[in-house]
Amino acid sequence: MNKRITSKEIAKLAGVSSSTISRAFSGDARISDRTRKRIMSIADEHDYRPNAIARSLNSQRSQLVALVVNSIENPCEGQQLQYLVQRLQERELLPILLCCAGYDDRAHLMRMASAYQVDHAVIFSDMVSMADAVQIFRTARPIMVSFEPISDPNISQLIVDGSKAAAEVVAKAVSSGRSRFAYLTGRNSSWIDKQRKSWFADALAQHGLSFVAESHGDYSYESGFKEAVVLLRRSSIDAVVCGNDVMAIGVRDAATRVLGRKVPEDLAIIGQDGVNLAMWECNDLTTLALDINAYMDTIVGFIEDQVLGKDGTATVTHEYTVRWGSTC
Amino acid sequence: MNKRITSKEIAKLAGVSSSTISRAFSGDARISDRTRKRIMSIADEHDYRPNAIARSLNSQRSQLVALVVNSIENPCEGQQLQYLVQRLQERELLPILLCCAGYDDRAHLMRMASAYQVDHAVIFSDMVSMADAVQIFRTARPIMVSFEPISDPNISQLIVDGSKAAAEVVAKAVSSGRSRFAYLTGRNSSWIDKQRKSWFADALAQHGLSFVAESHGDYSYESGFKEAVVLLRRSSIDAVVCGNDVMAIGVRDAATRVLGRKVPEDLAIIGQDGVNLAMWECNDLTTLALDINAYMDTIVGFIEDQVLGKDGTATVTHEYTVRWGSTC
C-alpha cells in the first residue's frame, strides 16, 4: 500500500519536531531560513504536502466551497461555473459540485456537502427549497442566487432584474405589429422562472396586452422544440418569449423546420440568459443578456468579504440588457 | 458566531459518551435501539451531523473525487460530467472540480486537490502532463481518460478508438467524389488530438489520399469559425474534419454565411464527440459519436473496483460510431 508521508516522518528525517515542519510550510517567521530550506528540500524529495484534511480540522477552515446547480450540462450553468471556478481556484478555494438534476433528495445532497464544513456555499439551483438551503448551510452563510429576497442576516443574495430590458423588447415587437404573445416557462414552479415571466407580462400590460398562451418546458432544447409544435399549432401566435436561450433555439427550429414559419417575419422569438451559443451566427438570438463575468464577480466579492470576516449580509441586483439578434 | 455542534455536546445532552454518538450514526450493532432512537431525536432537534472532515482524518477515507477537466463551458465536458457526477452522488461520493482552462500552474492545482486526500481522481484534461498527474495522484490510483496507454500498475486507463468510424465516414465522402480534405485540430499538442487526426489520416491513406491542409483551433466555436475562413480561402477544400463538434459548427457557419459555400454540396463537414447540440435540427452534424453514458459507466466501474479494494489496473477501449447527419 502506498501510504502517504506525514509531517512527523519528515521531521524525523530532518532531525526536527513536526511543529517545525508545520511552521516551515505555514510561512511562520520565527524559523531560520537554513532550517526551512533544509526541510523544503527534504519535503520535495519525498513529495510531502501538508494534509489539508488535518489542517482543516485544526484550523476550522476547509477552503472548500459548495456549488449547488441544476445541471452543468446546461450552457448557462456551464459558462457561469467555468468563470467562477477559475476565480475560486486563484484564491486557493476548491469547489465541491452538487448537481440537483437527477437526484431526488436534494436536502440530503446538501447535507453531505455541509458535513465537509464548507467555508462558503453558492446556491444556483432553483430545484432546492430556499428554506432547506438556508438551514443546511447556515454556518457557511449561503449565497443565494436568484431566490426570492428575504431579510436574513446570515445570507447574501444575488438578484436579477430584467423588467427594463423586457419592456424594451416588447416595445419593439409591438411597434412592429405583434400582439399575440406566448410564454414558454422553464421550471414553472421556481421563483426566478415566475419573475422572468412577470417582467414580460408587465411590459405587455403597458401596451394593454397579455399573454394569449403559455406552455411549460424544462429549459432543454427538446422541450422547447416539442412545446413549440403544440403551442404554435393550437393558437395563432406571433411572438414567443422563452424561459432561456436553449429553449428559444428549440422553438426556432420547430417553427422554421416543422411548421414552416419564417423568423422573425411570421414569428418573433425572444430568449433569456445571453449564453455564448445564442450569439453564434447560426442562432443570432434576440435575448435578455447578463454580463456573466460581472455577475460572478459579485459572488466572488461576497466570498471575499466572508473570508475577511466582514459581518453583515448583502443583496445586489444585476440588470439584464437586450442583446439584439435577428429573431425579433 | 454560529458554531457547529459536535458529537461531544450531543453526548452531554443525551447523557452518554461521544463514542455512543459515533456508534449511533455508524450503524454499530452494539448499541440498544432505545439509546439510538433517543440520540437520533436529539441530534435531529439540534440538526447535528457528523463532521466529515474529522471522519475522513480518522478513517483515512475522504469520499472525495477529484475531477480534472479543461473547461466545463464545453458541451462535451458538461455532458460527461453531469452524468458522472450523478453516478458519484448516488454513491455518496462528492466531486472536487478542477478546471485547467485559465489556470497556468496545473500541477499546483492538482496538488491542491491531492492535499485533500481524494480517494479517487479522474483526469479528463489534455492540458495536464500525464507524468504530473500520475505522480501527484499516485496514492489515489488515478483514472486517465484518453491519455497515451502506458503500463503502470497504479493507474487505470480509458481509451477511445475511432479508426473504424473514421474509415466509414471517409469512404462515404470519397465515394461521393471528395478528394481535398482538411483537418482542424483542437489542442494540437495533446495525444488524443493527434490520435483523432491519425484515424482520419489513416483512412484517407487507404484511398491513396492525405490531408491537403491543416489548421489549428482550440475546440471553441470562434476558433472553428476563424480558422475556416482562412483555410477555405487559401486552399480549395471539399471536406473538413474537425477536432470536435463545436468547431465543426463554427466551420459550417463560416462556410455557409461568410464564404457562401453550400454544405454538404460544396463542402462536407465532419465533427467528433457526438454532443447533444450536434444533433439539434439546426445543426444535424455528421460526427463520430460515443455513447457518453456507457463511457462514464466504465469510469464508475473503475471507481467501484477501487472502493472494493480490488487491486490491479485496467485499460478499457471504447469505440466511436458514426452519427450520420446532413453535413456529409
Added chain:
DNA sequence: TCGTTTTGCGCATACGTGTGCACAAATGGA
C-alpha cells in the same frame, strides 16, 4: 444462588496538523 454468556457503554487512543507557551541558544550592549 452462582457462574457463564451476552449486551451496552465508557475510556483511552489514534488520525495529521496548528499554535501558545516555555525554554535554550545566540546575540548585543555595557
Added chain:
DNA sequence: TCCATTTGTGCACACGTATGCGCAAAACGA
C-alpha cells in the same frame, strides 16, 4: 563577564470522530 533581548525550536494540547478493549449490568441456564 554578566545581564537583557532576540531568535529558533520543542512540548503539549486541541480540532471531532472511530474503535479496540475493558467492565458493569443484564440475561440465562442449572
